[in-house]
Amino acid sequence: MAGERLDKLLASTGRWSRREVKGLIKEGRVLVDGVPAAAGEEKADPALCRILVDGAAVELCRRTYIMLHKPAGVLSATEDARQRTVLDLLSPELRRRGLFPVGRLDRDTEGLLLLTDDGELAHRLLSPKRHVDKLYFARLDRPLGEADRAAFAAGVTLADGTVCRPAGLELLGDGREVLVTLHEGKFHQIKRMTASRGSAVCYLKRLAMGPLRLDESLAPGQYRPLTVTEVMKIGGKM
């Protein structure tokens, strides 16, 4: 069965240590869908299974965290009168949960977008004080070079005079493809940063946000719940 190890799931509630979970399982006190669990390594899907300890249901996920591979052509918003939003990509069941995107990607940008109903976590991930790094892949119409890498590292000044924080620029091949690491999130930031260096973005994809990396097995438009490990890494609630 797909899912997470039972010992990890139960320990993630904070109610028992892994060692205690092992004991509970050995004593036959843990039931998964009515069947006594045989071992901690057994896998269970927290969204689908009913897990009981000593006859009481264990609430595993208090919040919902969805990793979406945002396709181009949809808005990072919860509703819009005219255009499709990322919420329109989800199942009706998920749409009813009051999820919202954590931050925004432009309509034509693809890649990692986290959807959740955990406002506290969203606030933490987006807070300018925390500087959660975001990693992007960009394809450009003109190559960038060493001087641009140094300018990004020093902090680019945009056309309107806005000074950006230092950012990472890794040149791939001849510099027409680059990896950019941002420590902040300004409107159209990457497009404006490369424009200030004389190069326009033709394609943009977010690969990572803090410790969360886009699952490349997700095609654009596909999504999946975060794993327990991912939820713990970003400081979500289990």
Ligand code: URA
């Ligand atoms: N920078 C941009 O220009 N667009 C995005 O969608 C994200 C970062």
